[in-house]
Amino acid sequence: MYYIYMLRCEDNSLYTGITTDIKRRFEEHTAKSDKCAKYTLTHTVLKIERVWQTETRKDASKLEYRLKRLKKEQKEALASGSSEIDEFLSKKVDCNLFKNSTF
Numbered sequence: 001m002y003y004i005y006m007l008r009c010e011d012n013s014l015y016t017g018i019t020t021d022i023k024r025r026f027e028e029h030t031a032k033s034d035k036c037a038k039y040t041l042t043h044t045v046l047k048i049e050r051v052w053q054t055e056t057r058k059d060a061s062k063l064e065y066r067l068k069r070l071k072k073e074q075k076e077a078l079a080s081g082s083s084e085i086d087e088f089l090s091k092k093v094d095c096n097l098f099k100n101s102t103f
Contacts, residue, residue, distance in 0.1 A: 002060035004067065006050045006079055009043040014075045016067045018060045022051055049079040 003022045007015040007029060017037060019025035026048060027033075029040040054060050070078065 002054050002057055004052045004060050004063045005048055006067070006075070008046045008049050010046055011043055013043055014049065014079060015039050015043065016064055018064050
């Protein structure tokens with residue numbers, strides 16, 4: 001199982017990534033361990049905004065790519081659960097391959 005996640009940082013920015021273990025990855029980001037992303041070394045992570053799960057790395061990578069290409073306003077709408085953005089994403093990726101996840 002792969003998870004695609006959005007993190008809220010202290011400066012109100014959003015970071016998007018992929019993992020197989022969301023709790024472990026969140027701890028790596030917040031602890032600023034040697035395994036955290038370069039971005040989260042300089043942007044303190046506050047919380048997880050949203051998580052999706054899918055079966056394959058290929059599908060996870062497709063969604064991550066699309067999320068990273070969104071404008072800030074679109075990412076904010078997606079983080080808040082806006083269906084407009086879900087509709088936008090469905091034109092780019094098969095949203096049936098993903099489901100919202102809790103951790």
